[in-house]
Amino acid sequence: MPIIAQHRSEADWVSRFADEVIAAAERRALGRPIVVASGLSPSGPIHLGNLREVMTPHLVAEEIRRRGLECVHILSWDDYDRFRKVPAGVDPSWSTHIGKPLTSVPPPPGSRYASWADHYKAPMLGALAQLGVEFQGVSQTEQYTSGAYRTQILLAMHERNRIRQVLQRYRTTVTAGARTESPSDAAFRTDPGTGEDDRGSGPTDESDGLAAAGYFPYKPYCSACERDLTTVTAYDDETTAIAYTCMCGHAETAKLSEHSCGKLVWKVDWPMRWAYEGVLFEPSGVDHQSPGSSYVVGTQLVRDVFGAEPPIGPMYAFVGSAGMAKMSSSKGEVPTPADALEIMEPQVLRWLYARRRPQQSFTITFDHEIHRLYDEWDAVGRKVADGTATGATAAAYDRAIGTAAGRLPATPHPLPYRALASVVDMSAGDPEQILRILGDLDPDSALGALDEVRPRLDRAQTWVETQMPADQRTRVRDEPDVQLIASLTKAESESLRLLLDGLDDHWSLDGLTTLVYAVPKVQAGLPPDAPPTAELKTLQRAFFALLYKLLVGRDTGPRLPTLLLAVGRARVRTLLGRCP
Numbered sequence: 001m002p003i004i005a006q007h008r009s010e011a012d013w014v015s016r017f018a019d020e021v022i023a024a025a026e027r028r029a030l031g032r033p034i035v036v037a038s039g040l041s042p043s044g045p046i047h048l049g050n051l052r053e054v055m056t057p058h059l060v061a062e063e064i065r066r067r068g069l070e071c072v073h074i075l076s077w078d079d080y081d082r083f084r085k086v087p088a089g090v091d092p093s094w095s096t097h098i099g100k101p102l103t104s105v106p107p108p109p110g111s112r113y114a115s116w117a118d119h120y121k122a123p124m125l126g127a128l129a130q131l132g133v134e135f136q137g138v139s140q141t142e143q144y145t146s147g148a149y150r151t152q153i154l155l156a157m158h159e160r161n162r163i164r165q166v167l168q169r170y171r172t173t174v175t176a177g178a179r180t181e182s183p184s185d186a187a188f189r190t191d192p193g194t195g196e197d198d199r200g201s202g203p204t205d206e207s208d209g210l211a212a213a214g215y216f217p218y219k220p221y222c223s224a225c226e227r228d229l230t231t232v233t234a235y236d237d238e239t240t241a242i243a244y245t246c247m248c249g250h251a252e253t254a255k256l257s258e259h260s261c262g263k264l265v266w267k268v269d270w271p272m273r274w275a276y277e278g279v280l281f282e283p284s285g286v287d288h289q290s291p292g293s294s295y296v297v298g299t300q301l302v303r304d305v306f307g308a309e310p311p312i313g314p315m316y317a318f319v320g321s322a323g324m325a326k327m328s329s330s331k332g333e334v335p336t337p338a339d340a341l342e343i344m345e346p347q348v349l350r351w352l353y354a355r356r357r358p359q360q361s362f363t364i365t366f367d368h369e370i371h372r373l374y375d376e377w378d379a380v381g382r383k384v385a386d387g388t389a390t391g392a393t394a395a396a397y398d399r400a401i402g403t404a405a406g407r408l409p410a411t412p413h414p415l416p417y418r419a420l421a422s423v424v425d426m427s428a429g430d431p432e433q434i435l436r437i438l439g440d441l442d443p444d445s446a447l448g449a450l451d452e453v454r455p456r457l458d459r460a461q462t463w464v465e466t467q468m469p470a471d472q473r474t475r476v477r478d479e480p481d482v483q484l485i486a487s488l489t490k491a492e493s494e495s496l497r498l499l500l501d502g503l504d505d506h507w508s509l510d511g512l513t514t515l516v517y518a519v520p521k522v523q524a525g526l527p528p529d530a531p532p533t534a535e536l537k538t539l540q541r542a543f544f545a546l547l548y549k550l551l552v553g554r555d556t557g558p559r560l561p562t563l564l565l566a567v568g569r570a571r572v573r574t575l576l577g578r579c580p
Helices: 013-028 048-066 092-097 116-131 140-145 150-158 160-170 183-189 266-277 294-304 326-331 337-343 346-354 369-386 391-401 417-427 431-441 456-466 482-486 490-502 509-523 534-552 560-567 569-576
Strands: 034-040 071-077 136-139 218-220 230-235 241-246 251-255 262-264 319-322 362-365
Touching (some): 013 034, 034 048, 048 071, 048 319, 048 337, 048 346, 071 140, 140 262, 150 218, 150 262, 150 266, 160 294, 218 230, 337 346, 346 362, 346 369, 417 456, 417 560, 482 534, 490 534, 490 569, 560 569
Parallel strands (some): 034 071, 071 136, 319 362
Antiparallel strands (some): 218 262, 230 241
8 A cells, every 4th residue: 555545644735735626626526637737937947946836736636646536737838928038148139039929039049949938848848757747738829829718818808897806906016917926936036146037038917908998908919020019909899809009010900809819918817727727726936825916816807707716726935945056057047957856866856845835945955965865865765664754754755756657766776875976976987986886885785787876876976076066076195195104193003003904894884884983992992882972072083084184185075984995995005004
């Protein structure tokens, strides 16, 4: 039986939302698959904050599927949003495309994709595939240009006065109608130097629907210049004739019943889609939940205008990042799921989102904290295996390692991430040396090939190559430090002899761990298994510092047992064996 089925609890937020969604489906007597939804705008790098928009409904959908019910996760690509600003680093000539749909804007220079939208969708699609996220992708460009929403658009225009009344009721001091961002969007998209919003695009502002002729929730894209720099000047409900002018000088009258080059403004578009797709669950960022925001207004419009019930819409909180090396900024100024998956396995990234309730913020780190993260992940795995994990912990772990369709591909022999990173660092990535050292880590379970520790090894290697600061890389000495060895005290020389004498009998990760901690104890006249004291810890630190100086020329370095295995017995003796 799956772990989740055995361990539902009050702390298990996914199960609670699944209960609510299933109950809502039963009340509405849908007679069709349950629908959950996400929306992403490929206006720029789709970052780790945006991933919460997808992972929250994904996890709920998976719980529903595990219960034997059919559930569809719709992922709307807001690729019909306008291109509104040329991001830093892109040719300024792209400003001629401001106001066009993202799918009509050329990709950034050097891209192999057909459009700006496709360029930024591609990495996210690859990341979602690795993460095991099953979804039904919907291009809003295709939906609008195909006329799929024509009935809903005509209804919105017919009910435009009612829509305006709702908007005015909820209007606050916040800029009217702007599609608000969650703190995660703001954190990832604001230039810390200028404070400017660096998004390349965004949905049409609600204020664009206001004109001298009245309020119109539909915004045409100009048929001459393709931009949305248009103003509706007249609309006839009976004939559906819509007239507009564009800042480019073009003017046109067309039948909205046939027109397929424009879109509803955001606060009307979102509830329209809820009704059209029958969405029962869709989360949104913090600002969407404030008075007058998109979700609040949408819950009113979906009932009053489109005759449907709003979805269950929990708020999700900030997801930040820390410690990402500058060298990664060439891929975009914000870390993306694709960036994270270069240094961590999909299961670990899934776990970060599964274990936190949506309202809880958290940070994804790219620096040495990833070692601690992996230690925690491996510890949870051991607790789940031996049955000591709590219900919520076990459920989050189970959701991380797989979906209703089965488990994600995993590393067959998952050695500690910090050990793999240290070995890669000390071996300079040489495969033969890596295999030798890893084989010594656990002689009772020797590796036959590096594939047994992949993909975790590959992630650790990428972390060393892209995130580990150059001044922290380990370089083992080529020759003994003769001057330092000559200056050793009698006690220091004795400590090195004790270590060298015990190498052969302790040549494994656990054995060397025991040995390096035991040497100062033996020197102090204590048994090797004596409990640590403050005085012993001082002696051990001094001994460790001496070994680091002799092996790598610094006071600190990677864990000594791993370092000794990496250096190898013969070389350790060479670097330490000239002691008097």
